Amino acid sequence: MKSCKGKLPTNSIERYIAKEVYDxxxxxxxxxxxxxxxxxxxWAEICKNGRGRLILK
Incomplete structure (x- = not known):
């Protein structure tokens, strides 16, 4: 995972949304x-909560 202090990892959900939704x-x-x-x-049953991680269904 590529990340710098205070920056989003390039392969994170947040980074994807920042790029694709907020340009x-x-x-x-x-x-x-x-x-x-x-x-x-x-809630949308796309993922489930795992111990310290998000698991894609």
Whole structure:
């Protein structure tokens, strides 16, 4: 996982959403909002919560 201090990993769900939904480029600011994203994915039954990780169904 590629990440710098204070930056999103390039292969994270947050990074994908920042790029595809908010049209952000590497180096641009974006608020981290992983908790609501994870809960939506679990609610939609796309993923399930694992111990310290998110598991794709």
């Amino acid at each position: 952000k480029s590497i180096g641009e600011s974006v608020f981290r909002r992983i908790t609501p994203i994870v809960n939506i994915l679990i």
